[in-house]
Amino acid sequence: MTTTSRRSSGALRGLCLAAALLLLLLASCGLRGAHPGELGQGLRAAAANLKTANLGSEAQERVVLVTGATGRTGLQTYQELKKRAGVRVRALVRNATKAAALLDCGPCGSEQGIFVGDVTKPKSLPKAAFQGVDTLIVLTSAKPIKSKSGKWTFPKGGWPKEVDWKGQVVQFEAAVASGVDHVVLVSTAGTTAPEPPYIPMPGHDFFFKLNAEAVLMQSQLRFTIVKPCGLTNAKVPFASQVGHCDELPHPVTMPLISRSKVAEICVEAAIDPARSAHARFDVCNDPLRPGQADDFDKLFAKAKKLDCFRSMWAPVVEQS
Ligand SMILES: NC(=O)c1ccc[n+]([C@@H]2O[C@H](COP(=O)([O-])OP(=O)(O)OC[C@H]3O[C@@H](n4cnc5c(N)ncnc54)[C@H](OP(=O)(O)O)[C@@H]3O)[C@@H](O)[C@H]2O)c1
Numbered sequence: 001m002t003t004t005s006r007r008s009s010g011a012l013r014g015l016c017l018a019a020a021l022l023l024l025l026l027a028s029c030g031l032r033g034a035h036p037g038e039l040g041q042g043l044r045a046a047a048a049n050l051k052t053a054n055l056g057s058e059a060q061e062r063v064v065l066v067t068g069a070t071g072r073t074g075l076q077t078y079q080e081l082k083k084r085a086g087v088r089v090r091a092l093v094r095n096a097t098k099a100a101a102l103l104d105c106g107p108c109g110s111e112q113g114i115f116v117g118d119v120t121k122p123k124s125l126p127k128a129a130f131q132g133v134d135t136l137i138v139l140t141s142a143k144p145i146k147s148k149s150g151k152w153t154f155p156k157g158g159w160p161k162e163v164d165w166k167g168q169v170v171q172f173e174a175a176v177a178s179g180v181d182h183v184v185l186v187s188t189a190g191t192t193a194p195e196p197p198y199i200p201m202p203g204h205d206f207f208f209k210l211n212a213e214a215v216l217m218q219s220q221l222r223f224t225i226v227k228p229c230g231l232t233n234a235k236v237p238f239a240s241q242v243g244h245c246d247e248l249p250h251p252v253t254m255p256l257i258s259r260s261k262v263a264e265i266c267v268e269a270a271i272d273p274a275r276s277a278h279a280r281f282d283v284c285n286d287p288l289r290p291g292q293a294d295d296f297d298k299l300f301a302k303a304k305k306l307d308c309f310r311s312m313w314a315p316v317v318e319q320s
Contacts, residue, residue: 063088064081065133066092067092068139069099070103073262074139080264084267091114120166127178131178137186140163143158160203164212175221182224184224186262189246192245213225217280223278229255231257232256238291240284240286241283243310262283265294
């Protein structure tokens with residue numbers, strides 16, 4: 001095909017697209033008496049119809065990107081999403097070899113939804129990883145290491161300020177730029193204490209995670225912020241309890257939650273943002289409910305409620 005005929009067939013396709021858009025627009029608005037505001041709405045609806053028509057069966061799938069997918073919770077989240085119908089899962093990892101070993105992803109390239117990038121190096125983040133994503137699940141985290149003297153520290157370039165603060169904000173920015181609909185962020189419980197006494201860790205990770213939460217909440221993205229208590233690889237045999245402001249309602253005899261449970265909560269949040277969005281909540285096992293499964297409708301409904309200061313200095317509002 002010559003350049004001129006390629007151009008004219010491109011122009012023809014453009015004309016057809018414009019005509020289809022116009023027809024859909026007219027159908028959406030009705031031909032008579034459309035208000036200019038309704039015209040705008042009609043145009044958006046027509047564009048959405050056209051997108052759906054073009055996508056065909058893919059339109060039914062939710063595309064979910066898990067970052068930190070080779071981490072301990074990230075891997076379980078990725079694996080759980082792969083089992084779910086109607087979900088196309090992608091992973092952002094910083095180490096392709098580790099991804100190939102863990103993710104059962106064949107050649108493990110972008111075709112398989114595997115993208116390589118370092119969240120502390122924004123230019124390394126592939127735009128294609130975020131494009132077309134419905135929900136982004138952020139499971140990257142600064143990883144402490146033991147120094148020769150036996151003290152906890154972080155690798156150069158991998159401190160909480162770099163990974164948990166800037167490295168999360170760049171992901172939110174990429175999400176906004178790519179039109180992502182919803183972000184699930186795994187942060188941590190304990191952020192109400194200025195200096196958590198039980199954490200022998202330098203780097204102020206709680207402070208930086210809390211700041212990242214704040215940026216996400218002001219980003220206009222729909223958000224679900226999961227703030228777990230201590231994580232364990234063991235399957236802790238309890239249902240979950242949710243609360244706010246570091247005040248879980250039941251006495252916590254074993255302040256732990258399984259990574260597999262956190263992964264399940266992330267997946268349940270991602271597949272139904274209408275149920276999970278605008279929730280920011282603490283979550284831990286509930287020692288009063290051994291052996292019970294979670295009801296995620298109830299869990300997210302409770303997670304969305306504002307119920308702080310139950311034990312700190314209740315009642316908040318004095319009765320006259
Ligand atoms: N440990 C606890 O008791 C506890 C309690 C409450 C909340 N949390 C939080 O829960 C979340 C999950 O914890 P986890 O223990 O499952 O996480 P994890 O195993 O430490 O995984 C962290 C992930 O982040 C990735 N990562 C680190 N730096 C990165 C960078 N610069 N660019 C791209 N990826 C990077 C790591 O990649 P590699 O796989 O290549 O190393 C890893 O996949 C974390 O946010 C954690 O802080 C933990």
